[in-house]
Amino acid sequence: MPKQNIAAALWLSTGGLAVMSAMSAAIHEVAGEVPTGQIIFWRSFVALLPTLTYLAVRRELGQSIRTRYPHKHLVRGLLGCAVMFFSFVSLRYLSVGLATALTYLAPILSIAAAMLFLRERPGATIFLGVVLGFAGIVLMLFPALVGTELRDGTLTGVGAGIAMAATNALSRVQVKDLTRTEPPASIALSFALICSLVGLASSLLGWVELTSTQFALLAGAGLLGGLGHVLMMESVARAPVSVLAPYEYTGIIWAFGFDLVLLGIVPSAWALAGALVVVAAAALVAYGQGRFGRKAIASA
16 A cells, blocks of 8 residues: 555646546547447557556456455446446537536536435535536536537537536446445456446447547557556545545646647637636635544544
């Protein structure tokens, strides 16, 4: 078990967020040309390479293939496939920045799911921060939904993004339940394997012949996705989740960066204002979680 090192954890998390944004940019480039099931297969199958390498280096490969709750892994894996499917549909119709913005609806829905299934009761400060983050996301999406800027497929992309956030909220609750009995290595490996099989099954519905560029982008997305997962797992091993969770909001910066560099999309004033609100929300949530952690320690 790595020693607690918040600075190292934040650097690893930064790398993970950047890598996952790069993965989204790669998928965005092929999402309109390649069936979603085919993308899911390559994203999951190629990700097995860095995942298995990581587990072998950490000597966790043996424990990762043993489980007492295969049905829970199956449910988590299928939920993860649904998250991936809706995410890739969203990337087909929206920019990387807007699609990423929609992922931040998940914490709000996670709170509702945790209250319903795990009977958790978040503090007022944390709840306010998450609501403020939602308001920031609305600001970012507003120009894309009204007036002459409404583009073909925008509503489909937004709908897919909301569905992705909802299934991601359920997936997070399932993962939290699994971590009570299963090591993270086992969860990561089963997820990649199940999504690979689901993606492969979609070949029965018809795949397209990939060009060399499309194959490179899909293989790159798989490697980046697997690497991002490894970086995030290492980050979580070095710092409390309460410290890292609000930091995930900074991923929007990377998403806008890839939009600017790869797609030539300059963030609008609405998008920038929304991003500032999201960052403020992240700071508020971090403050609220820090107070909660100090109270827990004081009462121990």
